[in-house]
Amino acid sequence: MPSRDSDISALTQGAMDLPRAPEARWLPGVPAVRLMLGRPLTHELYWLTLEGSLTRALQLRCMESFHVDVLREGYSRPSVEEALTLGIPSRQLAWIREVQLCGDGQPWVMARTVIPLDTLKGNGRRLRHLGRRPLGHFLFSQRRWHRGPFQIGIARATAPGQPTIGRRSRFFRGKDALLVGEYFLPNLLARTP
Numbered sequence: 001m002p003s004r005d006s007d008i009s010a011l012t013q014g015a016m017d018l019p020r021a022p023e024a025r026w027l028p029g030v031p032a033v034r035l036m037l038g039r040p041l042t043h044e045l046y047w048l049t050l051e052g053s054l055t056r057a058l059q060l061r062c063m064e065s066f067h068v069d070v071l072r073e074g075y076s077r078p079s080v081e082e083a084l085t086l087g088i089p090s091r092q093l094a095w096i097r098e099v100q101l102c103g104d105g106q107p108w109v110m111a112r113t114v115i116p117l118d119t120l121k122g123n124g125r126r127l128r129h130l131g132r133r134p135l136g137h138f139l140f141s142q143r144r145w146h147r148g149p150f151q152i153g154i155a156r157a158t159a160p161g162q163p164t165i166g167r168r169s170r171f172f173r174g175k176d177a178l179l180v181g182e183y184f185l186p187n188l189l190a191r192t193p
């Protein structure tokens with residue numbers, strides 16, 4: 001895998017062992033779900049098709065606590081495919097945020113968000129200062145943001161604990177957009193949703 005994020009500072013010690021967004025094959029939601037229907041993937045399907053804020057849904061499943069661990073955050077180049085999806089020049093920097101959403105002390109979801117420079121203007125300035133506050137709170141508390149259709153991503157496992165399944169969508173505010181990828185980790189999928 002190309003080290004496209006080498007210039008994002010890793011914020012957590014031992015970050016090499018932490019989950020990374022895999023290079024997935026992205027398919028539109030409906031064909032991907034059809035492809036998976038023959039497989040015993042009920043938990044995956046539940047999470048892949050859940051509407052509304054994922055943060056909120058995970059918080060509701062916690063017995064004790066929910067928190068966001070920021071793994072990497074900073075200006076970096078998106079992959080060529082991410083840039084095409086967002087309609088931005090492929091060599092243009094973007095603000096890239098990678099986090100783990102953790103329930104009851106365990107990482108459940110790894111998320112990678114690509115925010116183009118234009119989206120960081122105006123009210124979007126706040127996106128660079130989320131810290132441990134979930135992005136979902138920002139996006140779902142503001143009426144101006146709406147979500148586009150989901151794509152489903154399937155990747156090959158590269159190491160135990162690394163995600164192999166995820167979903168991705170763009171959020172839009174007028175002509176500005178951002179891209180949120182959410183990758184489901186094995187210890188979430190092992191639980192009954």
Ligand SMILES: C=C(O[C@@H]1C=C(C(=O)O)C=C[C@H]1O)C(=O)O
Pocket residue numbers: 052053054055056068097099101109111112113133134135136137139180181182
């Ligand atoms: C988009 C949402 O925000 C969640 C929180 C994120 C963050 O804090 O970086 C990233 C992806 C999401 O799963 C959501 O809650 O649905």
